[in-house]
Amino acid sequence: MFHGSMVALVTPMEADGSVSDASLAELVEFHIQKGTDAIVAVGTTGESATLDFDEHCEVIRKVVDLVAGRIPVIAGTGANSTSEAIELTRCAMQAGADACLLVTPYYNKPTQEGLYLHHKAVAEAVPIPQILYNVPGRTAVDMHNDTVVRLAEISNIVGLKDATGDLDRARDLVARCGEKIDLYSGDDATAMEFLLLGGKGVISVTANVAPAEMHQMCEAAMRGDRAAAEAINARLDLLHRNLFLEANPIPVKWALEQMGLIPPGIRLPLTRLSERFHAPVREALAAAGITLNA
Numbered sequence: 001m002f003h004g005s006m007v008a009l010v011t012p013m014e015a016d017g018s019v020s021d022a023s024l025a026e027l028v029e030f031h032i033q034k035g036t037d038a039i040v041a042v043g044t045t046g047e048s049a050t051l052d053f054d055e056h057c058e059v060i061r062k063v064v065d066l067v068a069g070r071i072p073v074i075a076g077t078g079a080n081s082t083s084e085a086i087e088l089t090r091c092a093m094q095a096g097a098d099a100c101l102l103v104t105p106y107y108n109k110p111t112q113e114g115l116y117l118h119h120k121a122v123a124e125a126v127p128i129p130q131i132l133y134n135v136p137g138r139t140a141v142d143m144h145n146d147t148v149v150r151l152a153e154i155s156n157i158v159g160l161k162d163a164t165g166d167l168d169r170a171r172d173l174v175a176r177c178g179e180k181i182d183l184y185s186g187d188d189a190t191a192m193e194f195l196l197l198g199g200k201g202v203i204s205v206t207a208n209v210a211p212a213e214m215h216q217m218c219e220a221a222m223r224g225d226r227a228a229a230e231a232i233n234a235r236l237d238l239l240h241r242n243l244f245l246e247a248n249p250i251p252v253k254w255a256l257e258q259m260g261l262i263p264p265g266i267r268l269p270l271t272r273l274s275e276r277f278h279a280p281v282r283e284a285l286a287a288a289g290i291t292l293n294a
Helices: 021-034 053-067 082-095 112-125 145-151 167-177 188-196 211-222 226-242 250-258 275-287
Strands: 004-008 038-041 073-076 099-103 130-134 157-162 182-185 201-204
Touching (some): 004 211, 053 073, 145 167, 157 167, 188 201, 188 211, 201 211, 226 275, 250 275
Parallel strands (some): 004 038, 038 073, 157 182
């Protein structure tokens, strides 16, 4: 349903932490012009954890309006409360999002049966296409492949973003449910290999700063052209690594600021990129051929 390079869009903020509407509009146009295949609004990279409910819904509405149907918009609507996830998902559907991305319920560490029932409840309550999101490094809960296979039987669960970086696991998922749901990488460093295994795209942090290159790499990998995909990915390799020197989205927001695309705002408890990481992030941007504003 959704294929290619899907940017996990940052939420641009002014220095005081308020959402920058002007920069959000510029970012959306930047991605459309550079070939991004879909925009994921208010996911982890969009600082969903620090936006309140109204802000969360409002950013989704703004992105949908700005995109104006030109590419798909996928709204991050996960929560560790099932009722809150349902309300956020309903809000996204009413705003006109094309699908929702639902992270596994974090912190409270549900069982596999709890994960199944949580996602089943959201899918049954809101009839919008839904993409599961497994990122155990952030949530302290891991959705097992067996649970994904069960959830793939639900008609409006259409995909999985797997951010484990485990390619053996990806191979198993492709074999067991790749015909029922689309499988997406959530790990830039292993995304190319994931796509060559049969994945349908990547929900990418790197795409924030290198949208055209990520689009081209995904196209090559999805058509099975390893040589072309590797040539592009080699230029992005440092970005895949150095944009995670501190917790995402700290480095990528700093990088976008250096590119002149967003103001310097980020919300506590996140902070601006530590000075010792400025040079490595600049090096990664240079390796990818990205021009900085200053």
